[in-house]
Amino acid sequence: MRTYWGLDSHRDYLVAYRWAPDAPEGEQVRRFRFSMTPRGLEELTTQLDRESRVALEVSGNAFELYDVLSAYAGQVLVANPLEMRRLGSGRHTDRVDAERLAKMLALGTLPTVWVPPKPVRAIRRLLQYRERLASQRTRLVNQAKAVLRRQGVVLGRGDPRGALGSAELDRWPEEEQSILLSPLRLLGLVEQEIQAIEAEIAARLQDNPGFRHLLTIPGVSLLTAAVIWAAIGDPHRFRSPKQVTRYAGLDPTVLQSGQADRRGHISKNGSRELRRHLIEAAQVIARVDSGPLGAFYRRKAQRIGHKKALVALARKLLIVAWRMLQRGEDYRGNHQELTRHKELMVARVAQDRRDWKAVQEEVVPHRRAARPRRTSAAA
Numbered sequence: 087m088r089t090y091w092g093l094d095s096h097r098d099y100l101v102a103y104r105w106a107p108d109a110p111e112g113e114q115v116r117r118f119r120f121s122m123t124p125r126g127l128e129e130l131t132t133q134l135d136r137e138s139r140v141a142l143e144v145s146g147n148a149f150e151l152y153d154v155l156s157a158y159a160g161q162v163l164v165a166n167p168l169e170m171r172r173l174g175s176g177r178h179t180d181r182v183d184a185e186r187l188a189k190m191l192a193l194g195t196l197p198t199v200w201v202p203p204k205p206v207r208a209i210r211r212l213l214q215y216r217e218r219l220a221s222q223r224t225r226l227v228n229q230a231k232a233v234l235r236r237q238g239v240v241l242g243r244g245d246p247r248g249a250l251g252s253a254e255l256d257r258w259p260e261e262e263q264s265i266l267l268s269p270l271r272l273l274g275l276v277e278q279e280i281q282a283i284e285a286e287i288a289a290r291l292q293d294n295p296g297f298r299h300l301l302t303i304p305g306v307s308l309l310t311a312a313v314i315w316a317a318i319g320d321p322h323r324f325r326s327p328k329q330v331t332r333y334a335g336l337d338p339t340v341l342q343s344g345q346a347d348r349r350g351h352i353s354k355n356g357s358r359e360l361r362r363h364l365i366e367a368a369q370v371i372a373r374v375d376s377g378p379l380g381a382f383y384r385r386k387a388q389r390i391g392h393k394k395a396l397v398a399l400a401r402k403l404l405i406v407a408w409r410m411l412q413r414g415e416d417y418r419g420n421h422q423e424l425t426r427h428k429e430l431m432v433a434r435v436a437q438d439r440r441d442w443k444a445v446q447e448e449v450v451p452h453r454r455a456a457r458p459r460r461t462s463a464a465a
Contacts, residue, residue, distance in 0.1 A: 090104070096122070099122055099126075104133070107192065117181065131157075135159075138161075140162045143164070200319065206319045210316045237262060285439045286439055288439075291312055292432050297315050299410050300314055304377065314364075317356075333356050338353070367400070372395070
C-alpha cells in the first residue's frame with residue numbers, strides 16, 4: 087500500500103505525518119514523533135518500505151537524513167524551503183509543516199531541490215567552514231587595528247603585524263599591549279587553519295576533471311574553481327544559461343505589470359560566496375586578460391560602465407564554466423603556461439594536507455591511566 091510521509095526535522099526530534107489514501111477510514115492518517123538519535127531513526131525506518139514516499143525540508147541534517155532513509159523508502163525528496171514558505175498559508179507549526187509536505191508529495195506539487203552527491207557535499211562544507219574562518223580573521227585584524235588607531239598608529243589595508251616593528255609598545259599602557267597581542271596570536275592560529283582547509287580542498291580536487299577544466303580559465307584560482315565546481319555540481323541539471331545565472335543570483339530583477347516593464351539590479355538569490363568569487367575573478371580578467379573574456383568586458387565597459395560590466399562579465403564567466411563542465415573541455419582561450427602554473431600551485435597546496443588522526447591525538451586530551459583500587463588492610 088502506497089504511503090506518503092512528511093518529515094519536519096529539528097536538532098533533537100523529528101515530527102512525521104503519514105498519509106495512506108488507500109487505507110480504511112480512520113487509518114489513513116497517523117502522526118509520529120521520533121528522537122534524532124540512532125534509536126529514534128531506527129524506529130522511523132521500521133515504518134518504511136519500498137512503497138513509502140518521503141518528503142523533508144532542507145535543514146542542517148537533511149542530506150544525512152536523506153542518505154539514511156533512501157535505503158528503506160522507495161523515494162525520498164528534499165523540499166525547497168523558499169518555495170514552501172511562499173506556498174504556505176501563514177500558519178507554521180511542526181505538525182502543519184509535516185502534513186503539508188506529505189499532501190504536496192502525494193499531489194505531485196512538491197517543489198524540490200537537487201541533492202548533491204557526497205563528494206560535492208564535502209567540498210561545499212569545507213568551503214563554508216573556510217569562509218567562517220576568513221570572517222574570524224577579518225574580525226581579529228580589525229580588533230588589532232582598533233588598538234593601533236587608539237595609540238596613533240594608522241594603517242591602511244595592510245597586515246597590522248607589520249606595524250609592530252615601528253610601534254613603541256613599551257610606552258603603551260599594559261592593557262593595550264595585552265589587547266593588541268591577543269588577537270595577533272589568534273590571527274596566526276586562524277591562518278594556519280585556513281591553510282589546512284585549503285590543503286584539504288586541493289587534495290580532494292586536484293585529480294577531478296571538472297575542477298582541472300575550470301583552472302584553464304584566466305583569473306580563476308584554486309578557491310574560485312572549487313566554489314564554481316561545488317555550486318554547479320551536476321551541470322546537466324540546468325537546461326539553459328538563464329537557469330544557471332538565476333541559480334547564482336546574477337539574473338536581473340523584473341517588474342512587469344501592464345505597460346510597465348522594468349529591469350533592475352541582479353536578484354542576489356543563491357550563494358553569496360559564489361557571486362563574490364565570480365566578481366573577484368572578473369576583476370582579474372578585466373585587468374589582465376587579452377582573450378575573449380577580456381574583450382567582452384572592454385566592450386561592455388564602453389557601453390554600460392565599469393561596475394555593470396564587471397557583473398556582466400561575472401555572469402558570462404559562470405555560463406562559460408557551466409558549458410565547459412557540460413562538455414568536459416578546457417577553456418578555448420587557455421594559456422598553457424598559466425594553467426600549468428596553477429596546477430603546480432594546487433599540487434603544492436595539497437602537499438600540506440594534514441594527518442587529521444595525528445591532529446586528533448594532539449587535540450583530544452589523553453585519559454588518565456586508571457588507578458588501581460585500594461584494598462583494605464583486612465584483605
